Amino acid sequence: MPEPSTPRFDAATRPWVVPLTLEGQIVRLEPLSLDHLDDLTEVGLDPATWRWTLARPTDRAGIRAWIETALANREAGSEMPFATIDRSTGRAIGSSRFLSIVPEHRRLEIGWTWITPTWQRRGANQEAKYLQLRHAFGHLGANRVEFKTDSRNEKANPALLSIGATFEGTFRNHMIMPDDTLRHSNYYSVTVEDWPRVKAMLEARIASIVSSGRG
Numbered sequence: 001m002p003e004p005s006t007p008r009f010d011a012a013t014r015p016w017v018v019p020l021t022l023e024g025q026i027v028r029l030e031p032l033s034l035d036h037l038d039d040l041t042e043v044g045l046d047p048a049t050w051r052w053t054l055a056r057p058t059d060r061a062g063i064r065a066w067i068e069t070a071l072a073n074r075e076a077g078s079e080m081p082f083a084t085i086d087r088s089t090g091r092a093i094g095s096s097r098f099l100s101i102v103p104e105h106r107r108l109e110i111g112w113t114w115i116t117p118t119w120q121r122r123g124a125n126q127e128a129k130y131l132q133l134r135h136a137f138g139h140l141g142a143n144r145v146e147f148k149t150d151s152r153n154e155k156a157n158p159a160l161l162s163i164g165a166t167f168e169g170t171f172r173n174h175m176i177m178p179d180d181t182l183r184h185s186n187y188y189s190v191t192v193e194d195w196p197r198v199k200a201m202l203e204a205r206i207a208s209i210v211s212s213g214r215g
Helices: 034-043 060-076 124-138 156-162 195-212
Strands: 027-031 079-086 091-102 107-115 144-150 166-176 182-191
Touching (some): 034 060, 091 124, 124 144, 124 195
Antiparallel strands (some): 027 079, 166 182
């Protein structure tokens, strides 16, 4: 089936984004649940993981509250959270989600994406984004997938450019952070017109990682 490369102008039906598992070669994304609490507590308490987010979990109770909030947002239809599972061990090593879901304009965001530091630079994060992008464009018929991050985040900003997303600008004074600072948010996007190019690039990169044994 050819990859979509032109926008659609019909509104998507509701519910547009439903729970499902997205299978990759390095990771799979499965619907987040409290079954992932133990794994995510084990890998998710490094303060650096949460430095640029609104969440600040420091213990098991904090991770549980974070999961429960994500699940409540799923029930409300505003988000679709996933646990990122290392396929070689079956253990959760991070999380990601769809949010800012707008079916009438075929637009949604990929965010809340994090991977435990020991799995960074091994292809897990890139494949997680690839799986979500592939689902968004290939199955949901999205016209636009957007990303936002703190303008000061020295890892996330170049990482989004590296997956082929386009920098669109900075929303100044965008969010009040838990430390009483104001966050300026950088916005990026991949559009349906971009998707064939981005897909080919990410697939080649993931194949190289898998063949090298780094994933």
